[in-house]
Amino acid sequence: MKLITAVVKPHRLDEIKEALQAFGVQGLTVTEASGYGRQRGHTEVYRGAEYTVDLVPKIRIEVLAEDDDAEQLIDVVVKAARTGKIGDGKVWSVPVDTAVRVRTGERGPDAL
Amino acid sequence: MPPGITLAADAPELSAANTGFMLICSALVMLMTPGLAFFYGGMVRVKSTLNMLMMSFISLGIVTILWVLYGFSLAFGTDSGSLIGWSSDYVGLSGIGITQLWDGYTIPVYVFAVFQLMFAIITPALISGALADRVKFTAWALFITLWATVVYFPVAHWVWGAGGWLFEMGVIDFAGGTAVHINAGAAALGVILVIGKRVGFKKDPMRPHSLPLVMLGAGLLWFGWFGFNAGSWLGNDDGVGAVMFVNTQVATAAAMLAWLAYEKIRHGSFTTLGAASGAVAGLVAITPSGGSCSPLGAIGIGAVAGLLCAMAVGLKYRFGYDDSLDVVGVHLVGGVVGSLLVGFFATGGVQSDAKGLFYGGGFDQLGKQAVGVFAVLAYSLIVSAILAFVLDKTIGMRVSEDDEISGIDQVEHAETAYDFSGAGGGAGSRKTASAPAETVAAAPQNKKVDA
Numbered sequence: 001m002k003l004i005t006a007v008v009k010p011h012r013l014d015e016i017k018e019a020l021q022a023f024g025v026q027g028l029t030v031t032e033a034s035g036y037g038r039q040r041g042h043t044e045v046y047r048g049a050e051y052t053v054d055l056v057p058k059i060r061i062e063v064l065a066e067d068d069d070a071e072q073l074i075d076v077v078v079k080a081a082r083t084g085k086i087g088d089g090k091v092w093s094v095p096v097d098t099a100v101r102v103r104t105g106e107r108g109p110d111a112l
Numbered sequence: 113m114p115p116g117i118t119l120a121a122d123a124p125e126l127s128a129a130n131t132g133f134m135l136i137c138s139a140l141v142m143l144m145t146p147g148l149a150f151f152y153g154g155m156v157r158v159k160s161t162l163n164m165l166m167m168s169f170i171s172l173g174i175v176t177i178l179w180v181l182y183g184f185s186l187a188f189g190t191d192s193g194s195l196i197g198w199s200s201d202y203v204g205l206s207g208i209g210i211t212q213l214w215d216g217y218t219i220p221v222y223v224f225a226v227f228q229l230m231f232a233i234i235t236p237a238l239i240s241g242a243l244a245d246r247v248k249f250t251a252w253a254l255f256i257t258l259w260a261t262v263v264y265f266p267v268a269h270w271v272w273g274a275g276g277w278l279f280e281m282g283v284i285d286f287a288g289g290t291a292v293h294i295n296a297g298a299a300a301l302g303v304i305l306v307i308g309k310r311v312g313f314k315k316d317p318m319r320p321h322s323l324p325l326v327m328l329g330a331g332l333l334w335f336g337w338f339g340f341n342a343g344s345w346l347g348n349d350d351g352v353g354a355v356m357f358v359n360t361q362v363a364t365a366a367a368m369l370a371w372l373a374y375e376k377i378r379h380g381s382f383t384t385l386g387a388a389s390g391a392v393a394g395l396v397a398i399t400p401s402g403g404s405c406s407p408l409g410a411i412g413i414g415a416v417a418g419l420l421c422a423m424a425v426g427l428k429y430r431f432g433y434d435d436s437l438d439v440v441g442v443h444l445v446g447g448v449v450g451s452l453l454v455g456f457f458a459t460g461g462v463q464s465d466a467k468g469l470f471y472g473g474g475f476d477q478l479g480k481q482a483v484g485v486f487a488v489l490a491y492s493l494i495v496s497a498i499l500a501f502v503l504d505k506t507i508g509m510r511v512s513e514d515d516e517i518s519g520i521d522q523v524e525h526a527e528t529a530y531d532f533s534g535a536g537g538g539a540g541s542r543k544t545a546s547a548p549a550e551t552v553a554a555a556p557q558n559k560k561v562d563a
Contacts (some may be wrong), residue, residue, distance in 0.1 A: 044319065044381045047389060047425045047438060051317045 001096040002070040006060035006061045006108060007033060008081040008089035012058050019080035022100055023073060025063055026112065033060040058089060066109050125216035127213060130347035134223045140339025141230035145172055145237050147332025151388065152241045154325025157318060159519025160245040161529035167240035167252055173235045174253060175260050180205050183226050183232060184267035191275025196266050202366040215274070217346050227343060228268070228539045235264050235292045239496075241437035242300035244514050245310050249524045258499050260298060263492050267291050271484070278553025283484035284458065284466060284477070286356060287344035289400025289451040290518035298489045299443025300435065302497035307310045307509045311516050318436075323384045330388035334364060337395045341402055345463075352403055352463050359402035359410035360395065366414030367421075374422040386422070389442060393421035396446030401454045403463035409470075413457055417449045448485050455481045 008016065013030065020028060034055040041054040065073045070093050077091050082087040149168035156164045175183070183201055189199030201207030205225060214224040236256040243252070270276040271283065271291040278290070285291060310318070320326060341360045345353035371390025372382045397417030398410060405413060425441035428434065435441060453468075455478025460467035467473025503509050510516070515523040522528060 045375075045381060046320060046385050047441075048379055048385075048422070049373070049426075049429065050379075051319055053317070059147060 001099060001112070002065050002067060002093040003096045004063045004065055004070060004073055004077065004091065004093045006063075006077045006081060006089065007058050007090040008061065008077075008091075009036065009083065009087060009090075010057055012081045012083070013061070014020045016061060016080040017076055020063065020073075022077050025065075025073070027063075029073060031060045031062075033058045037087065037090070046073050053112045056087065064112055066112065115163045122220045124213060124216065126213060126220065127349075129348070130218045131220060131223055133348060134219050134227055134346060136228055137339035137343025138223070138227040140336045141227065141234070141343065142172075142336075144230075144333050144336035144340060145169070145234045147329045147336055148234060148237055149329070151329025151333060151392070152244070152437050153257075154322040155241075155320040155385075156244045156330060158321045158529060160521055161321065162525050162527055163249065163361075164240065164244055166525065167243070167247075169529060170249075170253055171237040171256055173231050174257055175236060176229060178257065178260055179225075179229045179232055183260060183265050184228065186261070187232070187268040188225075188228065188273050191269070191273060194275055194277035194280065195270070197273050197275075199381040214346070219346060224346065228272075230261060230437070231288060231292060231340070232264055232268065235288075235296050236260055237302045237438060238293070238296035238443055239303065242439040242563065243306050243307070244436035245520055246510050247307065248508060248511050251503050251507055254507070255303075255503055255509075257498060258503075259496060262283040262499070263299065263495050264291075264295065267295050267488055267491065270487070273549070278484045278487065281480055281483065282466065282477075282481050284404055284454045284464065285451065285484065286403035286463065287341045287399045288483050289396070289447045289536065291446030292484060293396045293399060293443045294451065294488045295447075295492045297440050297442075297447055297531045298492040299496035300439035301433070301444065302436060302493040302495075303500040303509075304433055306497050306504060309432075310436060311513055313434045314429060316430070320385060323388075328383055328386050330391050334391055334395060337364075337399075341399060345403065351427075355462050356402045358407055359405060360398050362407050362410040363398035363402065363414030363417070364391050364394035366411045367391065367397065367418030370415040370418030371422045374419055378422075389438070390418045390422065393417045393442050393446045396443055397450030397453070400447070400451045401457060404454055404458035404468075405462070406457075406459050409457035409459065413450060413453045416453065417446050420449055421445050427483045433503070444489070448489070451481050451485050453477065455479070479500040497521045 006016070010029065032055055036054055036056055041052055041056055044053055053068045074091055076091060082088055099108060099111045100107050124503065127234050140504055145168055149165045152168065153165045184205065185199050185202035186197055189197035189202050191197055208220065208221045210220065212221050213219065214221050215222070232275050236259055240252070268291050270278045271285050272279060328478035338357055338360055342353045342357040347353070347358060369395060371386050376382050381436040394414040394417055397413050402410060403415050419440050423443040425438045427441065449466055456468045456469035456470050458466050458473065458477055459471050460473065466477045468477055500509060
């Protein structure tokens with residue numbers, strides 16, 4: 001199994017969710033995150049005082065996938081997340097040893 | 113505050129219209145203090161929101177009691193030496209007849225007393241914006257008790273009390289440019305010079321945490337200010353209050369536009385904080401001046417105030433004093449601008465026949481205004497600094513550095529403004545049908561709500 005993590009622009013969340021559902025993904029986890037990449041932050045002005053805001057709001061999506069589906073799933077996420085502008089985010093995957101469905105105790109791919 | 117309206121006939125009689133109007137104005141001015149609390153509360157960081165709200169709110173409690181006990185007597189009792197008042201009838205508001213009229217006016221003493229009380233409440237609350245994030249709540253409560261007693265009550269007497277020295281000199285302060293705004297702004301400067309900066313001033317970002325709250329607060333202030341200004345004529349028999357009402361709106365609009373224009377040119381954007389701040393700067397500046405100028409004059413006064421205040425709020429970074437929410441930059445500067453501009457814009461045809469420089473009156477009125485400005489500024493600055501110094505040396509003005517960094521709300525009030533946690537919201541204590549009985553029984557019987 002693989003854990004696919006995507007850190008993307010918050011307003012792309014709905015598109016990504018729909019694309020994943022269409023692909024057949026049964027569940028995912030979303031967290032609000034903040035960070036920066038090459039775009040860096042932005043500047044805000046309050047009564048003339050300029051503040052550099054380094055950390056930009058992002059959405060972090062985590063999905064578990066079977067090994068065979070992983071590459072395709074990454075493509076689905078990337079396609080749905082892309083706006084073509086700087087700050088679109090990153091997607092990566094890591095191997096997962098095990099997964100358990102808490103309610104039934106099923107393990108491995110059955111738990112997905 | 114105007115000299116008594118002299119009616120052609122005999123002594124004034126109680127006017128139900130004026131009395132009702134003034135009671136409504138008193139309620140409007142009361143609303144300004146919660147408005148101010150939101151105006152300031154939105155401007156601080158999340159961790160000190162409640163403390164900022166409470167610093168204003170507590171004034172509604174403390175100053176009200178002081179006012180009844182002795183404050184009204186000190187400010188508006190019989191004059192002694194042009195410096196202070198005292199009337200034993202006013203102590204505890206106990207010797208006042210219910211239909212007894214305020215001398216020379218058509219409203220009861222009780223109405224005048226409660227209207228003036230609202231001014232006494234908001235003035236110390238104004239100071240709190242400069243002290244954000246770092247002052248012990250007990251020290252603040254004690255400070256406003258002492259400050260109201262030795263600064264506000266005497267200064268209100270000088271400016272508005274019959275026999276007060278600035279009043280008798282002919283200084284024009286319609287609704288509180290000197291007694292309220294310069295007074296509070298100078299006090300704020302005095303206190304921050306003693307207690308110092310917030311931890312991380314000029315290094316850490318200190319962004320306003322909720323600009324919608326700031327806008328809400330500014331809106332409430334603007335609304336309440338009509339009572340503050342138009343009500344200060346204490347009646348509606350000659351139209352002066354109506355002129356004041358109009359000028360309040362006009363100057364505020366002009367100041368908001370001026371601040372926004374300055375910001376756009378200087379920093380590239382029209383900000384909501386700029387709109388809110390500009391409006392307040394205009395309200396401050398028209399407070400002393402709106403009863404003596406024309407609506408066109410009010411545009412001038414508002415525009416000058418909006419521009420100068422927008423420039424003044426940057427000074428704290430240059431000189432390194434931490435006027436956290438710009439009480440000095442907006443209230444002191446706006447108050448000085450408005451009070452001095454009376455000397456230029458007074459038409460001689462509204463509240464009194466004193467003419468300003470632009471209307472052929474020469475420098476006479478400007479000189480009087482300058483004396484009023486300087487006297488209140490100097491007295492408030494020095495005495496407030498001394499009060500803060502004494503409190504700092506005895507009980508300590510500031511919370512510890514650790515407490516300030518972790519957030520004054522939790523330390524001083526045992527609360528936080530917002531619950532951001534989605535997790536743990538009672539899930540731990542919820543009994544699900546499938547939960548094993550022994551687990552529930554084993555759960556600690558804790559009376560504290562585990563949020």
